[in-house]
Amino acid sequence: MSAARQTAAAAPVFLAEGELEALVAELAAAGAEVIGATGAAPASPAAAAAGNERGGPSLDYRVLPPGVAPRLLAGMPRLSLKGFFLPQAEALFGWRQHGADVEIERGAAATRPRVALGVKPCDAAALEIVDQVMNWDYADEPWNERRAATTVFTLACAVEDSSCFCAAVGLAPDATRGADGLLTRVTGGWLVETTTEKGAAVVAAHAERFAAAPPALVDEGAESRRAARERVAANLEIDAGSVRDWIAAHFDDPLLAALGVRCHGCGACASVCPTCHCFDIVDETEGVGRGTRRRQWDTCQTGKFTLHASGHNPRDDQHARFRQRVNHKFSIYPLRFGEVLCTGCGRCSRECHAGQDLVEILAAIDVAARRPETAAVGAADGGEA
Amino acid sequence: MSTPAIAREPRSGPTIYEPSLMTVVDLVDETVDTRTLRLEFKDEGLRESFAFKAGQFGEYSAFGAGESTFCIASPPTRAGALECTFKTVGKVTSALRELDVGDTMGFRGPYGNWFPVDDWRGKNVLFVAGGIGLAPVRCVIWNVLDRRDEFGDVTIVYGARSVGDLVYRRELEEWAGRADVTMVTTVDPGGETPEWDGRVGFVPTVLGEVAPASKDAVAVVCGPPIMIKFSFPVLDGLGFADDDVFTTLEMRMKCGVGKCGRCNIGQVYVCKDGPVFSATELKALPPEY
């Protein structure tokens, strides 16, 4: 894991704007898949003509086709980087029936080396946080292989909007957790600082593309990062430890129970979340006597998640399920693994169709935890957050 | 294609999600809808080396339908083959029921924690079970009976809704025939047949009547939630401490290895911290099971 190979941040080098395309081309030529945030080209003239990419194609992390550069600018990709490590649907193995016998078939897919450029620090940090559950006791090989094969360069963030709250969960817009290097936008290009041997190796292998970093630009970069940290800290300030302990001790509190009243249990939040990792395992037949066992994204927000075969459902209403979401992310996972299972990217609040707002929810719990005498009555009644 | 969020091809290496292949070597219909399968590892090495502890579970595959979670119902003292007992309730169990002797299924395990049987040496052991809840308990019963000298009195209180719902009939008779076991079998009121010569009454009620002594004793309880709910106060009334009462929790599980999140209750992942819990531990969990 990156944590083990972490080095002190190396002195920055400079990547000029004009060099980005060439760097991407070189990385691809060296056999890596280059991942970056881009919009999608409309799939067909029909899609374009039908106006079915309303508002412009969505910004998303994609494997860059040849000649396409990532957008190393502000913008939150719609989905997180998670799908490149835990695909939304992943074949685990195939099987084939031969009479009474069964043969398990593995595939030939090997994980190609990948370089991700310009990843949001909240998305990169999520990888290291999910590493914990993927490796406690049993090691999840598909996840680990993809982690090992990927070099992640984050881009210091200018802070999207008031829904960002990475600082409140112990991160920052220029955090380097889960990353092998950090890019910072400055005049004329980007500063590049590597934080692991893996990151340093990539820079070294393409040394021609990088130049020495002029001190003025280094100062500029430091200042923009400091200003961003200030901006995001202003969005939300909580004592994550108090929140964690309050939730653990107040399972039946009306505040927690009221959080789910607006929620539809749609799971969109989980699908855009960089740290949500729950999955289902299913068998799908393909013709007679053969098929594939797959795992796929799943979410505790669906009614089916805890439904027993007997018909009993321990979490049979949305308030119980939404409470589990908040509980697992901010109390259970921290108590079990020492990490908040949230990086403050804010996607869930932006995505939520019914106006569930994690900034508001965390602020309300923080108030309850630190100043119980002025605690919010319950989110259903509007609360006081 | 935009985001490569689908991995169509399996990878070339093994994963923790790949089951071992098993042959069905025997099957017994315990009741109209409950069956026990006896399985052997196809791989000879595994057949020799496979070991587990009483209380652990596995993920059993019916290829094409999926996996289902059952305890290992045979005792660790009798290795070589595994047994599982299941009720036909859904897709996977229906598919498992289609299997015949000689067919292949899959097994991943052993997973989870186990009953601290070694800690009970020298103590009296009380087993309380209802319906198909006897399956995980049976494993521990045989574990104890195979090491009979190490333990004090052994009492088994077992009941089901009706005579037709009793499982492991041959073993019930065998246990009843042993001088070193007190065996009490009951069926719910209305569940008896004219020939029935066991007790009639709900398990918690009969447990109260049998009233096994709690001094130097531990209790293993497993059955439908309602049975457990009403048995706990009876045990409490008999003087059993919560630390000495053990149960195994049935929860919806998928991966069995603490990753998919399905079995998480409070701070516990049932597939790793359980499925065996003492009453003390169970009462500390949020009521989400």
Next chain:
Amino acid sequence: MTEPHDAAVDAPEVATGAPGTARPAAPDRYPETGARDETGDLHGVAREVLTKGDVGVVIGWEEGRRGVRPAFVTAADDVERLVFDTRCVHNLVTYLNPRRAQIAALGRAAVVVKGCDAKAAAGLLREAQLRRDQVVLIGVRCGGVLEVADLDEPAALTPETVSPRCFRCDNREPHLVDYLVGEPQEEPPRPPQTVDERVAALDELPAAERWEFWTEQFSRCVRCYACRQVCPLCVCERCVADKSVPQWIDSASHPRGNLSWNLTRALHLAGRCVECGECERACPSGLPLTLLNRKLAQTVRHRFGYVAGDDPEVPAPVGDYRLDDTEEFIR
């Protein structure tokens, strides 16, 4: 099997009920509710229904940190929180799903509804998922809404900002309501491309290209079921997608399962969908679900002379029959 594209489908004067019969004028069609009470404003009506004692919660909209969002007002003192403006996109009738026990526990609900939302309520009444006496409907006069709810201030509707589904709405002063509040509104502006025009553009493609378009769209589906969860008419106690014995629809998010899911849901909504657009808004992958629903609504109109309206007495093609139905088995 393409339905002939009919420009008249845009027209608000569509037939409901048996082919050939026009919609009778409101409010006489709603004898159970009596005439709409048009005397109050939103806050006044909300206060009144809460204080009269027979309503436990008013479900409306309020300002949150990110624009407007659904609100659950249980105290008469809190009604000032309720707002209605162009950001009020949500279809609040979804909260009347009989399976939402936590909301049912708040008591009898009064729901603030736009015209499209009222049609959804009519759908639930028509299908006996709801009894008329279980809910109070507070209708608002609507001139259209934006596509998004999360603006700090309500924005004016322009061709670019208005939600395309609002164009030519036939229910801007909902009929199936106990109260009607708000000022009369202008008609919503025409978007650069109406939903019908977008459907027509797809219809004009050769089938192979249209197939490719939809396959590419569905490849982005992550099977989160947000579309189903937010839909006021997706109220099945056990959705077909959740059934495993048999597994009607593959659950993994790959092409076969995704196509199956999206087409099945569209078909299950044919003749029922009120085109409130919530499914498309909720979809984290931006699938153009309203096009599918619109296409099927056009088909139902052509084949059965039926459009989902806010009169629960008018029976829908699915769930009712007439002796002059064209199918053989009825004769």
